[in-house]
Amino acid sequence: MRRLNPSLVAGGVIVGVIVATALLSFVWTPYDATFVDPSVRLATPSWAHWFGTDKFGRDVLSQIMVGSRTTLFVGVVAVGVAAVIGVPLGVLAAMTPRWPSELIMRTNDLLLAFPALLLAIMFGAVFGASTLTAMVAIGIASVPSFARVIRSGALQVMRTEYVLAARAAGRKPFPIALRHVLPNVTSLVTVQASVSFAIAVLAEAALSFLGYGTPPPTPSWGRMLQESQEFLFSAPRLAVFPGIAIALAVLGFNLLGDGLRDRFDPKLEDRR
Amino acid sequence: MNVLEVAGLNVSVRDTTLVSDVDLTVGPGERVGLIGESGSGKSLTALSILGLLPEDVVPSGSVRLSGVDHDLIGADERALSRIRGRDLAMVFQEPMTALNPTMRIGDQIAETMLIHHTHPTRSAARAAAADLLDRVQLPADLLRAYPHQLSGGQRQRVVLAIALSNDPALLICDEPTTALDVTVQALVLDLIVQGVVARSSALLFITHDLAVVATVCERVLVMYGGRVVESGPVHEVFTNPRHRYTQGLLAASNLEAAGSRLTTIPGTVPAAGHFPSGCVFRNRCAHATDLCATTPAWSGTSTTGYACHHPAGAPHA
Amino acid sequence: MLVFGFLAVLPGDPARVALGVNASDEAVAELRRQFGLDRSLPVQYVDWLGGLLRGDLGTSYVSKAAIGPQVFDRLQVTLILVVAAMAIALVLAVPAGTVMAARHRRLSGVALSALSQVGVAVPAFLAGILLIMVFAVKLGWLPANGWTPPAQDPAMFLRQLVLPALSLGLVQGAVLTRYVRSAVLDVLREDYLRTARAKGLRPFPALWRHGLRNAAVPVVTVLGLQLATLLIGAVVVERVFVIPGLGSLLLDGVSQRDLILVQDVVMVLVVAVLLVNFLVDLLYVALDPRLRTGTR
């Protein structure tokens, strides 16, 4: 009889709602989220436009809905990149002898010094500004933390009896990594992924604020927030909806990460 | 008057009862052993005496200490803090982790005395700490050492010095030598006994090791499944066990029958909360009958007796 | 080196940016020659390295001013901001995280915990905008933005520092709180804390005397990481509060394709990260005597 973990439930529900919204937005939104209609610009919330409209007369609710897609895309790409590079790197650092491992981790530390922002701007300039390039940059910038976490997890696995036994039996490092180490760090990867997801969502918002985020007309919560700047005085609601959406998404993924951590590592149940 | 009187102690976590109805007394200067396998509830019993159970583990019943005019169960933290370390001290099982790694040994010993104002000044407390180290046969220059610079045996002696620093009325030791090398076990045990004898402190000694109980204690209580199943003077219990569990335990530890084939108790200790009702031992007991489904009553006096429907050394019903 | 390679493939050219819109290709080529951009990349790189060894960070293509003093001015500004924010974060996070851990099953702990989760979820610039709206625009208690060097006008410096430091500190504090909480929870489970209680210390004094120093080790790690990433990460808050910090300098450098400047800033960051790592290691040793003898 296991108590339901409140973080997991709350995080799961929030993330579920976001995913559902994103899926729903493929088949239905109240309005075309990018349709510009000056005749209804800056409408206050009403039955026709639940969240009102922005300065282009676009429906805010529709934009929030389609924006959830961007948010998920942002997270998936960033986390994907970080995981695909960071996990093998972490496992490698854990399995190699002292000095190559040191080298990997030192390089890793230095990569931390390389600002994600700079990377994002450069990528944008080289490959063209898009959500994708910005997020690949954010992903690369998240590699160090991934590698670090995975390495510590993998080190623990390497010390377990079954790995020692496998090594004693003369199995090659690669099969050991594949059969023993990777499966045992998946829980860590999952936890780190949801945390990085939240970070990526925040990073997209910050990049958008600086004008390096998702380019128009793709709806994005970060850009909505940025566009709402000049209306802070006259129509603060334009900042409120995307602001809440971003905070909720970050909250959701953080809670999910905490919940998963408890679930995978019961001895840390209190920890959250 | 007894130093410690525990009556009807129950310990439970949420809906699971871990310790049931434990009665226990320790007289002045008396050395009492509490014996049982892991999971038998002996450590929980000790922790509930100190009031240091984890937050969600709840004790009930009564624990009284001589010289304290209130029950320790249900007492507030402030009152308990005054007692702990002064009247009641404890040595834990794991010397490697029991000391603060970031604090010098001397400060850790002196702290106990400073908390309870048994030595008014820092320098007096430090001098007393040097003296205590000497009594556990450690050089005084270890005062400035950090725990990691000491071996396990040395650390356990430091823990002992801390526990004895305020001449407690009762010292509780929870498996103090289990984690130590065999070679230093004897020394530590010796120091414990010397320490309590020198201060006329009472000792409650928790262990699973019958040989240790035999050397250290005068009286012994046997716990299984969260209950005291037998108690009495060490010699009597060990030579003439009445409870079938005690009997099995003695046979397994092979104290007497040296050279003969090792016997074990069949089955394994159930997980906490999964002990059978009635006699907690009946699912592993060769003598169990339907009668054992009811909880056996205590036979004998409060200090010597057993709880078994089919005690050893008695004709079968 | 990475930076060098990267900037070389960036579209855009500092000479062209400097000359703007209608520059002829000849004029751009001439200016490139003046900037030394016509040389091969390795030559430029070695040149820069050589300057670095002499302690010379070089001269900006665009402003023609020595970069060294600029970078250090900006670094100083950002450091003041970040350290102030970190101080606020620590002051918030240590007590809050400790209470959250010590009372993690009680309402007060859970409520604080929820609050910190929300804090983590708010982007720092949003926090900044809200703080400005309330304390500067509506209430008029503090200036909305700007930066005054402390030597010039200490009172104004402090007044202008409050809001940006707060907006950065609140968010970082919320993040830090979670690490403090988890570190304290770990410590609470330690045997030595039980020993301390057995000595007669009450829960909070026991945690204070025996727990904090031990809990500090993981917290210091996070603190170091935050400090390093914030040197540039603070740029968004710098933008909101119009603070001439290192992040803004880097952004300007990139947008003007001022290769040397960008290279220098990244260089400074790398040094800063190494320095922070070093300081963190020193702190470890100060905090944990086990690390002093060199053996584990």
Next chain:
Amino acid sequence: MKSYTTRAVAFVASAALLALTACSAGSSTSGGPSAGGDQSLSLGLVAEPASLDFTTTDGAAIPQALLGNVYESLVKQDESGKIVPALAKSWTVSPDRKTYTFDLVDNAKFSNDKPFTAADAVFSINRVKTAWTTSLKAAMDVVQEAKALSPTQLQVTLTKPSNGWLFRMTTRIGAMFSETGVSALATEPIGTGPYKFSKWNRGDSIVLQRNDAYWGTKPYFQQITLKYFKDPTALNNALLTGTINVITTVQAPEALTQFTSNEKYQVIEGTTNGEVLLSFNNSKPVFRDIRTRQAIRQAIDHKALLDTCFAGRGKLIGSMVPPTDPWYEDLTGVAPYDLAKAKSLLQASGAAGATLRLRLPTLPYATSCGQVVKSQLEQAGLKVQIDQLEFPAAWLTTVLKNADYDMSIIAHVEPRDLGSVFSPTYYTRYNDPELQQLLAAADAGDEKAQLDNMRKAGRRLSEQAASDWLFLLPNLIVADKNLTGLPQNAITENFDLSRLARS
């Protein structure tokens, strides 16, 4: 084309920098420093210069801060756009309109204490050809010789008559430098103006001090701080909380309401030289057909666009001529909004359904307007793909240099820039010999010929639909109520600080 003087165009150097102005520097108006009272003023500006040297660095930010304030020119424009005396008390033009003789003031001094003489003027004019690197220097190509007849008399001979040259002398090209004061232009400008450069806090502000040895009427404020803001909201907040006294360029027109509704502030709304172009790459096959270009112009509802992306501030224009130019005429009727007409034109030209790349610089107004343009053009049956290019670097290289684009949106803020923008070598790739002839005739002719030919040129551009003109950026200034001397229209490239005063 060569003969046309306007070679240079300044782009909006950063976010919507609306070229700002006032009329000429110096002696014109209101009183000297009042006794007591507030002697300092802070102005909030948008784009911080990267360097203080406008001889090698382009962009509107440097002349905006320094020209007319720190540097002065021989002649300047007054509020109505007329060329009036500055460091030259008067001048005469020879009958062949090739030789200009200037009589210079005799009491002007540079801030390095050297007197200003005709020799400095000769030095400054020649230096444009030798030391300047920005493209603006081409405006001096027409000068054959400059010589000092006496310390106070300068003679300039042109290779051919040019109306544009004297006009250009009112811009930064005409700035007078000291022969001994050009060693550190990027960091220490030295000029004869009413203000002296005092300090530059990079990333934050430029501080100017009143030049107490100024030869003309001394300005009101003792110290003026030009503070730079990248974030429009921060700029607004700075005024609201009293950190600055003036927003010289309102970037977020939607936020104006918080000032219009407040007693403490005055809002000035006028015009500028900043034409916001929806530019076409005329070298692309799809734009070679005039019907496509016309269709695009008629598919855009300019009024709705202006309302949407610039809060209705600004003025609708139909060609590359702002209302402050003498040859302005209202050409908004040439291509009125007519969706049906646009659709049929597109059908006729075969461009219907074509996909056009709209490559936008990362500037707020471009991003905003781009989205409206996309939406409106798609209603007319075109497909528009928006691309954002980092401004300035990526945009300059990709769009401006390589002309790798179909359409873009950018404000051209240089005065009288129609010839330079619509040239076959410029990014518009607009090759129109008839236009070139009109411009050449205008530059060489007398005043009437100039007027006629320029008017024809403006009309020709509009009728040929060489690009679409979305709107003219407004001169939007918000300032403390009691501040006087702020320019109504921004038609020069400097922001005149010498006329500012408190009432």
